[in-house]
Amino acid sequence: MTDIPGIVVTGGSGRMGRMLIRAVADSQAARLTAVLERPGHDWIGRDVGEAMGGAPLGVTVTDDAVEAFATAQGVLDFTAPDATAEYAGLAAQARAVHVIGTTGLGEGHLRAIAAAARHATIVRAGNMSLGVNLLVTLTRQVAAALGEEFDIEIVEAHHRHKVDAPSGTALMLGHAAADGRGVPLDTCSERGRDGDTGPRRPGAIGFSAIRGGDIVGEHDVIFAGQGERIVLRHVATDRALFARGALRAVLWGQDKGPGEFDMIDVLGLRAPVGAPRTGA
Numbered sequence: 187m188t189d190i191p192g193i194v195v196t197g198g199s200g201r202m203g204r205m206l207i208r209a210v211a212d213s214q215a216a217r218l219t220a221v222l223e224r225p226g227h228d229w230i231g232r233d234v235g236e237a238m239g240g241a242p243l244g245v246t247v248t249d250d251a252v253e254a255f256a257t258a259q260g261v262l263d264f265t266a267p268d269a270t271a272e273y274a275g276l277a278a279q280a281r282a283v284h285v286i287g288t289t290g291l292g293e294g295h296l297r298a299i300a301a302a303a304r305h306a307t308i309v310r311a312g313n314m315s316l317g318v319n320l321l322v323t324l325t326r327q328v329a330a331a332l333g334e335e336f337d338i339e340i341v342e343a344h345h346r347h348k349v350d351a352p353s354g355t356a357l358m359l360g361h362a363a364a365d366g367r368g369v370p371l372d373t374c375s376e377r378g379r380d381g382d383t384g385p386r387r388p389g390a391i392g393f394s395a396i397r398g399g400d401i402v403g404e405h406d407v408i409f410a411g412q413g414e415r416i417v418l419r420h421v422a423t424d425r426a427l428f429a430r431g432a433l434r435a436v437l438w439g440q441d442k443g444p445g446e447f448d449m450i451d452v453l454g455l456r457a458p459v460g461a462p463r464t465g466a
């Protein structure tokens with residue numbers, strides 16, 4: 187037996203799945219024990235290194251999540267909402283740390299994840315990068331410092347394949363901005379303006395999404411006042427960034443008890459008691 191945690195990557199053939207496989211395979215601190223794909227996927231039964239067009243990694247792609255999770259200490263999951271909700275239950279049964287990067291989760295998915303977190307450690311974040319999580323804390327601070335005379339707009343840009351909007355990161359930033367102002371985001375969020383919208387609602391937090399080409403992920407938080415504008419920006423140029431964050435999260439989670447955590451916890455960016463919370 188080894189103390190190095192065994193890790194399962196779900197959605198192995200996806201853009202993030204491939205990054206996660208590389209990150210775990212290259213790490214001295216974790217072992218890749220299984221890679222999951224959907225039943226019927228043409229990678230099933232193949233060595234994952236070869237399926238990715240490289241040298242064998244000695245790990246065969248499977249569609250059996252129960253068996254894969256049974257011997258694992260961690261699951262890295264960047265797939266789709268329905269799959270993630272199901273994996274949360276299965277990972278909790280196996281007491282494996284479940285790191286969730288999947289975005290576009292609805293109320294039902296979040297309930298399933300919360301239920302699973304009663305039994306096992308879950309780390310969930312719409313963005314696993316250090317830079318974005320710092321931007322979240324800065325956004326909350328700037329929003330708290332400025333009054334409603336500064337209009338907050340969040341603009342995000344992603345590749346043409348992205349299926350959800352606003353991005354998970356944009357929502358993290360929106361929650362942080364609303365938190366800084368001491369209001370719930372759902373009371374002030376303004377999305378998808380089109381046509382005769384009328385003037386901007388005071389206190390609104392606006393969201394805009396751009397989709398095109400191969401943009402990895404870009405986020406601006408704009409505080410627009412009279413005669414001045416503050417823009418907080420994060421630009422991701424390489425998806426490996428998110429995979430490194432996910433690996434850090436699964437290692438961090440190894441000695442934690444049941445509960446739902448985020449990257450602010452993993453990175454130690456949580457504000458001290460008495461200071462405003464993040465709303466991510």
Ligand SMILES: NC(=O)C1=CN([C@@H]2O[C@H](COP(=O)(O)OP(=O)(O)OC[C@H]3O[C@@H](n4cnc5c(N)ncnc54)[C@H](OP(=O)(O)O)[C@@H]3O)[C@@H](O)[C@H]2O)C=CC1
Nearest residue numbers: 197200201202264265266269287288289311312313314428
């Ligand atoms: N938190 C973060 O830091 C980041 C989060 N993301 C998020 O990660 C997710 C994945 O992104 P990306 O890799 O670009 O997407 P891809 O579409 O490239 O990959 C998704 C993978 O999940 C698999 N999958 C989808 N649905 C199911 C299902 N029901 N059961 C089993 N497997 C399934 C897909 O398989 P198949 O091809 O067969 O459909 C595919 O392998 C998105 O929600 C994205 O927003 C992305 C980057 C960073």
Ligand SMILES: O=C(O)C1=N[C@H](C(=O)O)C[C@H](O)C1
Nearest residue numbers: 289312313348353354355403
């Ligand atoms: O789908 C993506 O690609 C990304 N998704 C995440 C999000 O929704 O914010 C994180 C990153 O921006 C890339």
